[in-house]
Amino acid sequence: MKFGQGFEAALARDEYPREWIDHAISYKKLKKCIKRVQQELASLGLDKETLDALWQHVNTGATEVGGQLGERLQYSVDGNEKLIFTPKLTIVIDPRDGSPMDAWLSPDTRRILKRLAKTEDGRRPSVATVNEIVPDGQDQQLETVEVPLTSDSEFFQILTRELSDLDHLQNSERSQLEVEIAQLGRELRALRSSRSKRSKKEIEAWRTIFELYTDAEVFMSSHEADAGARDAAHAQKQYAEFNKALAAHQNQIIQLGKEGNSALDRFLRVNIKLLRLIKFQEINHMALNKILKKFDKRTALRARSSVSNTLTQSPLMAQNLAKATCFTISEELLNIIPQLNDYLCPVCFSISYKPIRLRCGHIFCIRCMVVLQREEQDRCPMCREGVVLDASSDNLDKDLMKFMEKNFKVAVRTKQKENEIQAGIDRWGAQYENAQKCIVM
Structure with a gap:
């Protein structure tokens, strides 16, 4: 299946809202522009064949112009704040006869460029902008012809308008x-502030939910690999696991309760909408x-290198939607109900009760500190600073x-x-x- 057909099928298959589909990139329309x-x-x-040959010659035979590497063929896209593009094709020519400084161009191309360089009455044409280039160490002057391309303007105007609409959406x-x-x-904060027995049970239920959600790592992975x-695709899989x-x-x-389930x-x-x-x-x-x-394959204009900076400014290209939204979920929801995983002793991986805060700032349960001191291990297991033997009841x-x-009442009682x-x-x-396991009958 061709990409265009697959793209339209994906838009229809995944049941996106009509508004989203209307804002999607019009792939077929852009193909017609190409x-x-x-x-x-x-x-x-x-x-295409002529431009491919010209690019090949440029890559292997560039000249020094004004102390810098000057290309004999350039394709540029100019745009203002409204994203109105004016693509131009620039070619270096010899002003004496209007021929391009390249032996690879076809005779038809040479004739057209000659007309662009100088009309019969000696005036420059209005369709091209001509600039002089004086290479170092050369007596003759070279000139550049900038040819505005109308169809390119249409292509990039459509593309940038659709990107802007997608960003807004x-x-x-x-x-x-x-x-x-x-x-x-706000609802979870209100639940935490309540002192009813019912609210305490609901808080424990939410703690379980958020613990499972954090462990699933639906949108963000913390694994090194x-x-x-x-x-x-991976987010969908992790959401199913959750x-x-x-x-x-x-x-x-x-x-x-009823409100909690809602x-x-x-x-x-x-989460489904974010997916x-x-x-x-x-x-x-x-x-x-x-x-x-x-576009590049059909025209050989190498547009991607010219427009990459402009397009990467689009949030669609640059913004990590999952990362931004996950940060909001963490700040607004997960942090409201403390998670046991955030208070585990890094030695025994159970709750750090009673918590001993060493001089270096790291926290361990009192039992692990007793064991380390008994074994006369002075270095902190986290940062290796010699602070363990100095710890006392004052560090509680x-x-x-x-x-x-x-x-964490249950975890504390267990510990x-x-x-x-x-x-x-x-x-x-x-x-x-x-x-402790003996049973008195």
């Missing part, structure tokens, strides 16, 4: 997502690259300990029990652990 560019170039004697949809995320954040934003995990933890999530549904819809936006961005990005590649972070007791058993083993030996 045909008109080909016809215009052919009328000037600059068909993307910014609008992203703003809507941010509004929805902010509203969810594929760190960074995921493409739409939904499976939600189903497996239904017993905890069932604690959400909020969860909206949270899931935010569609990323996919829509990707296929339009691909369409843009494909049409520019086709009491505020953080209260925070953990308030937000306390483990610490008690380990302390008994230290005092009475390994048989102490087995003694």
